[in-house]
Amino acid sequence: MLVSYTRSGGFAGVGETVVVHRDGTVTTGRGRTAEFTLDEARFRDLRQALDGVTTRTSSRRWCNIPDHFTYTLAHRGWRATRCHRLPEDWRPVVTRLEALLRSPARPR
Numbered sequence: 001m002l003v004s005y006t007r008s009g010g011f012a013g014v015g016e017t018v019v020v021h022r023d024g025t026v027t028t029g030r031g032r033t034a035e036f037t038l039d040e041a042r043f044r045d046l047r048q049a050l051d052g053v054t055t056r057t058s059s060r061r062w063c064n065i066p067d068h069f070t071y072t073l074a075h076r077g078w079r080a081t082r083c084h085r086l087p088e089d090w091r092p093v094v095t096r097l098e099a100l101l102r103s104p105a106r107p108r
Contacts, residue, residue: 001019001020001021001022001074002020002021002022002046002047002050002075003019003020003046003050003073003074003075003093003097004017004018004019004020004072004073004074004075005017005018005019005071005072005073005074005093005094005097005098006018006070006071006072007069007070007071007098008069008070008072009067009068009069009070014069015029016028016029016098016101017029018097018098018100018101020038020043020046020097020100023037024037024038024040024043025037025038026038026100026103028100028101028103034103036103038100042096045096046093046096046097049092049093049096050075050093052089052092052093053073053075053089053090053093054089055080055082055087055089055090056078056080057080058079058080058081058082059080059081059082059083060083061083063083063084068083068084069083069084070082070083071083071086071090071094073090073093073094
């Protein structure tokens with residue numbers, strides 16, 4: 001695995017997961033599961049964004065807000081969870097990973 005990302009919670013109890021494997025294969029879960037492969041440019045762009053992540057620890061700050069979202073990111077042996085607000089250095093990665101949830105893909 002290269003990276004995994006999960007966003008859960010909110011008023012509706014959302015549960016979204018994206019896993020990108022080292023070979024560029026992407027598995028998403030959002031009501032339905034889909035699998036596809038990233039093209040070389042998107043894969044390289046994601047890896048560069050991951051290089052910018054320096055926040056690698058979890059925080060319970062903001063978890064007391066009703067109906068908040070919880071974000072979990074795992075990469076290179078570390079896993080961190082944040083509530084309600086994303087660390088700024090996570091935003092480029094999360095933007096790319098959430099775009100993969102909306103990518104046209106063939107269902108498994």
